[in-house]
Amino acid sequence: MPLRSTEAIVIGGHNLADADRIVVFYTEAFGKVRAVAEGARRIRTRFGGTLQLFSQGRLVYFERPNRTLHKINEFGVIRLHRGLREDLERLALGSLAVEAVSVGVEEGETQPALYHLLAEGLDLLEDATRPALVLQGFLLHLLRLLGYRPELSECVRCRSAVFPQADAFLSVTQGGLLCARCRPVVPDALPMSSVALGFLRGASGSTLRVIDRVSIIPQVFQEVTDILQAFIRHVLGRPLRSADFLARL
Ligand SMILES: [Zn+2]
Incomplete structure (x- = not known):
């Protein structure tokens, strides 16, 4: 052997x-x-x-x-990573991160970048000021590494630009933003505020450490969380058990 x-x-x-x-x-x-x-x-x-x-x-x-x-x-x-196991919120966030990786990859697929994202993610979930926000950044980067980066700059159907200042719509099944014209024909279009869209755009180009320093209001945090959870559920094909654990805290 x-x-x-x-x-x-x-x-x-x-x-x-x-x-x-x-x-x-x-x-x-x-x-x-x-x-x-x-x-x-x-x-x-x-x-x-x-x-x-x-x-x-x-x-x-x-x-x-x-x-x-x-x-x-x-x-x-x-x-x-003892600190992740000793704090209930950090435990739930860390559990969701490792479960998403475990479900998202097949054995035999090698991706060092994903390993480094997970290592950095767990370090930060243990030490970060805003671990719940760091987890959202982690999920966004994970989607990209799994090949499902949400489209956040143009309409996924007609490729017209969607301006950052405007409130927008996003479809999980279509993989990203929709313009006002395409929205009515897509049944799962979710409304998204310009602030949430701005956060997602910024976070997709930022390290997790930078995301930890971002301050967003609870309502926008909830919006971002709901959107990313929906993407993760869709990509992984099932809800994560740890998402329930986190929701019950
Ligand atoms: Zn369109």
Whole structure:
């Protein structure tokens, strides 16, 4: 069995019999990887509680050719992201971020940029002043990396320009903005204020750290959240379980 080594972030997992655990990673070099941590739930384990949700580290695993379940050899922690697990809101936001990645990618697809977005996203969700806003920026960048960047400058149907100062309409199924002429023929057109549109346009060209410094009123934040959740639901083909968790807080 070939031995592979890469930076990785724990994005999920579940327990097996005999104290073993399946851990799902998003890795820098090999995309999504599922691997067994043998004996991970015993008191004396070489993994020592490092394989928790959001943990980032250097993963060494045995690749089982033609199998989707590999075997973990070693995990050297870089960041445990303990702060994400100890605060209920940050836990919910972080859970949504890793679930969106886990559902959005197939095994065998490698995208280092997505790994770096997730690493930066989790760091900021742990430390940011406005973690809920950072999550929206994360989702917007994630959509782009998954190949579903919402069109925010022109009408997706007729390609006419939609001016930033005007209130606009947006369709999730069409993938972005609609002009006033095309709107009536698209059944799922959602109204969007010019401020929310301005935020989305700015955020799509900004790092998450910059987005954390933006100040928007709660009403616009809600608008942006609703729009991005609708896009994510559409692209992933189902609602995320963590979205419910977050909504109940
Ligand atoms: Zn149009």
